[in-house]
Amino acid sequence: MKNKITKLLENALNISVQKGQLPEVSLPCMEVEAPANPEHGDYAANAALILAAQAKQHPRKIAQIIQENLLDTESIIEKTQIAG
Numbered sequence: 493m494k495n496k497i498t499k500l501l502e503n504a505l506n507i508s509v510q511k512g513q514l515p516e517v518s519l520p521c522m523e524v525e526a527p528a529n530p531e532h533g534d535y536a537a538n539a540a541l542i543l544a545a546q547a548k549q550h551p552r553k554i555a556q557i558i559q560e561n562l563l564d565t566e567s568i569i570e571k572t573q574i575a576g
Contacts, residue, residue: 494524494535496568501539504561513557517546533573540574552576 501522508514522539540555547554555574
């Protein structure tokens with residue numbers, strides 16, 4: 493499941509770059525992990541935090557862009573939420 497989520501995030505980042513919403517940056521070595529607190533969902537990713545410095549944008553804005561471009565054709569994600 494982690495690999496599928498990672499691929500969805502990578503695809504969302506590529507779409508974001510193609511749309512001009514994010515600058516071309518090297519894709520980060522993202523972590524998709526189960527959060528320590530189960531109330532925070534099944535999985536969490538740090539892509540927005542890693543990209544913030546490279547893209548020179550606030551992590552929350554990057555997270556919103558990723559969320560908008562997340563194409564889950566297999567319906568493996570029930571809900572997305574931005575922390576913070």
